[in-house]
Amino acid sequence: xxxxxxxxxxxxxxxxxxxxxxxxxxxxxxxxxxxxxxxxxxxxxxxxxxxxxxxxxxxxxxxxxxxxxxxxxxxxxxxxxxxxxxxxxxxxxxxxxxxxxxxxxxxxxxxxxxxxxxxxxxxxxxxxxxxxxxxxxxxxxxxxxxxxxxxxxxxxxxxxxxxxxxxxxxxxxxxxxxxxxxxxxxxxxxxxxxxxxxxxxxxxxxxxxxxxxxxxxxxxxxxxxxxxxxxxxxxxxxxxxxxxxxxxxxxxxxxxxxxxxxxxxxxxxxxxxxxxxxxxxxxxxxxxxxxxxxxx
Amino acid sequence: xxxxxxxxxxxxxxxxxxxxxxxxxxxxxxxxxxxxxxxxxxxxxxxxxxxxxxxxxxxxxxxxxxxxxxxxxxxxxxxxxxxxxxxxxxxxxxxxxxxxxxxxxxxxxxxxxxxxxxxxxxxxxxxxxxxxxxxxxxxxxxxxxxxxxxxxxxxxxxxxxxxxxxxxxxxxxxxxxxxxxxxxxxxxxxxxxxxxxxxxxxxxxxxxxxxxxxxxxxxxxxxxxxxxxxxxxxxxxxxxxxxxxxxxxxxxxxxxxxxxxxxxxxxxxxxxxxxxxxxxxxxxxxxxxxxxxxxxxxxxxxxxxxxxxxxxxxxxxxxxxxxxxxxxxxxxxx
Numbered sequence: 001x002x003x004x005x006x007x008x009x010x011x012x013x014x015x016x017x018x019x020x021x022x023x024x025x026x027x028x029x030x031x032x033x034x035x036x037x038x039x040x041x042x043x044x045x046x047x048x049x050x051x052x053x054x055x056x057x058x059x060x061x062x063x064x065x066x067x068x069x070x071x072x073x074x075x076x077x078x079x080x081x082x083x084x085x086x087x088x089x090x091x092x093x094x095x096x097x098x099x100x101x102x103x104x105x106x107x108x109x110x111x112x113x114x115x116x117x118x119x120x121x122x123x124x125x126x127x128x129x130x131x132x133x134x135x136x137x138x139x140x141x142x143x144x145x146x147x148x149x150x151x152x153x154x155x156x157x158x159x160x161x162x163x164x165x166x167x168x169x170x171x172x173x174x175x176x177x178x179x180x181x182x183x184x185x186x187x188x189x190x191x192x193x194x195x196x197x198x199x200x201x202x203x204x205x206x207x208x209x210x211x212x213x214x215x216x217x218x219x220x221x222x223x224x225x226x227x228x229x230x231x232x233x234x235x236x237x238x239x240x241x242x243x244x245x246x247x248x249x250x251x252x253x254x255x256x257x258x259x260x261x262x263x264x265x266x267x268x269x270x271x272x273x274x275x276x277x278x279x280x281x282x283x284x285x286x287x288x289x290x291x292x293x294x295x296x
Numbered sequence: 297x298x299x300x301x302x303x304x305x306x307x308x309x310x311x312x313x314x315x316x317x318x319x320x321x322x323x324x325x326x327x328x329x330x331x332x333x334x335x336x337x338x339x340x341x342x343x344x345x346x347x348x349x350x351x352x353x354x355x356x357x358x359x360x361x362x363x364x365x366x367x368x369x370x371x372x373x374x375x376x377x378x379x380x381x382x383x384x385x386x387x388x389x390x391x392x393x394x395x396x397x398x399x400x401x402x403x404x405x406x407x408x409x410x411x412x413x414x415x416x417x418x419x420x421x422x423x424x425x426x427x428x429x430x431x432x433x434x435x436x437x438x439x440x441x442x443x444x445x446x447x448x449x450x451x452x453x454x455x456x457x458x459x460x461x462x463x464x465x466x467x468x469x470x471x472x473x474x475x476x477x478x479x480x481x482x483x484x485x486x487x488x489x490x491x492x493x494x495x496x497x498x499x500x501x502x503x504x505x506x507x508x509x510x511x512x513x514x515x516x517x518x519x520x521x522x523x524x525x526x527x528x529x530x531x532x533x534x535x536x537x538x539x540x541x542x543x544x545x546x547x548x549x550x551x552x553x554x555x556x557x558x559x560x561x562x563x564x565x566x567x568x569x570x571x572x573x574x575x576x577x578x579x580x581x582x583x584x585x586x587x588x589x590x591x592x593x594x595x596x597x598x599x600x601x602x603x604x605x606x607x608x609x610x611x612x613x614x615x616x617x618x619x620x621x622x623x624x625x626x627x628x629x630x
Binding site (some may be wrong): 035037048090091094095099100101103104105108109110111113114115116118119210229233236240247267268270271274275277278281282285 | 323357404408410411412414415416418419423426427429430540541544545574575577580581582585586587588
């Protein structure tokens with residue numbers, strides 16, 4: 001029982017980061033019908049920025065860890081927001097709804113991003129000091145305090161996002177555009193502007209995920225790839241464009257990794273995830289909760 | 297009036313034949329090891345990109361191209377290294393295995409369309425890669441080494457590769473221009489309409505996939521002999537993504553686009569070798585620039601250039617005749 005609880009907690013910890021990462025991807029697909037291959041770059045950039053600036057702020061400037069962390073976190077988020085808007089305005093807006101074109105474009109951006117990150121930060125992994133240390137024992141399972149903090153923040157962000165999408169005007173516009181962009185335009189919703197917001201929001205979510213994971217893993221430019229592949233799997237299984245679906249699927253995939261990784265090994269767990277995706281795509285392409293997307 | 301309705305230009309055919317002959321002569325005459333490899337890479341990349349593009353004719357983005365390339369390469373490698381099969385037989389086997397594999401894949405997945413089919417291909421490729429890494433018989437992470445062409449092929453391998461790739465490219469081109477090719481494109485444009493005429497859509501789509509996969513099987517087998525070592529990272533989905541980039545940058549409207557894109561990006565990649573970060577930045581920059589300024593690829597640029605020339609000629613011709621008319625007959629232009 002203790003083992004089960006432990007694995008369950010691992011699932012929740014891993015899953016919460018996946019949720020943030022894949023929410024962004026699914027949001028972007030929902031509004032723009034575009035797959036952004038370079039989504040992981042925002043994730044990696046934030047992680048790397050935080051892992052390089054926190055030591056600088058805490059060391060010579062003597063800031064407390066939490067202040068340094070929050071300051072660099074916020075600064076990175078703003079940077080990523082600006083960057084993604086710039087990216088949208090210069091390139092992506094021409095490829096809205098063009099799957100192949102946007103895919104290729106984002107591939108190019110991926111390379112440029114990787115190259116810049118390598119040039120700026122080097123390939124070696126860096127770590128960030130943890131905000132809180134120690135473990136807590138809950139219900140017989142040991143939970144690392146840092147991971148618990150991440151989980152709480154992730155839940156808060158997800159709830160906030162859900163409220164934004166369900167209650168606010170922008171949220172309504174995003175959902176309208178995801179359902180039927182032409183009808184939305186007829187209602188006076190400015191498609192380009194809303195797509196821009198959607199793109200920025202999705203990218204910022206990836207950045208938040210990257211910021212949260214910085215204290216946990218060694219940040220290196222290569223981390224974007226692992227998460228990206230998993231995010232694709234999650235987004236398909238959950239349903240392209242569906243937020244609740246992405247959340248469910250994130251925890252499902254995290255569970256497969258957590259339990260499968262313990263009883264077998266990570267590669268087998270990955271094999272199972274992939275087979276799951278294929279089955280889903282064959283039997284129920286729209287995933288758990290996706291809209292029955294009419295493929296244009 | 298689509299591009300496929302235009303008659304193929306005879307000059308174009310001569311230029312292509314000439315370039316092919318030049319490449320073939322180079323591949324036979326050069327002693328430079330690197331030059332030999334380079335020519336083979338370009339040939340193989342071109343054919344692989346063309347195979348990906350072939351499936352685009354039915355409107356599907358076939359990321360699984362990389363998977364079938366891998367299946368064929370591994371099959372060839374196993375029979376050559378473990379069982380000592382003759383050279384030609386092992387290549388043919390590779391293609392047959394890829395074809396059969398694609399047939400099975402197609403039956404199951406070609407009912408699905410668009411981004412979902414693309415993602416199935418993506419997952420299938422990832423799955424095959426994972427299987428290779430776990431399966432000791434195929435060498436798991438280390439792969440298979442020592443895939444050598446027989447001694448009588450010494451020095452002739454590049455020529456063989458170039459010839460086979462050229463032959464397949466020609467075959468794919470002719471297939472595209474045939475009624476079958478038109479059928480594929482009709483399915484891409486409006487499959488309900490084609491179905492209403494009584495065509496079995498799924499069967500035709502599977503046929504398209506199998507043709508492309510048998511061709512890419514050749515690429516896989518030849519890759520095994522060209523590189524003499526194969527391992528799981530050689531056939532990841534990133535390979536398919538590169539092929540996609542070759543097609544998009546060269547221009548997806550014509551098969552020559554795949555060749556151009558492959559040639560250009562392979563050259564660029566080789567030129568940037570060893571500069572690590574810059575390699576990625578410039579490569580990515582090339583892709584982004586192409587997509588932003590030449591979304592129809594190099595072929596698109598060429599076509600627009602030719603059309604602009606033709607329009608310019610038409611304009612000068614017609615304005616000359618207008619002047620002539622209005623002066624001559626006194627008919628006033630309202």
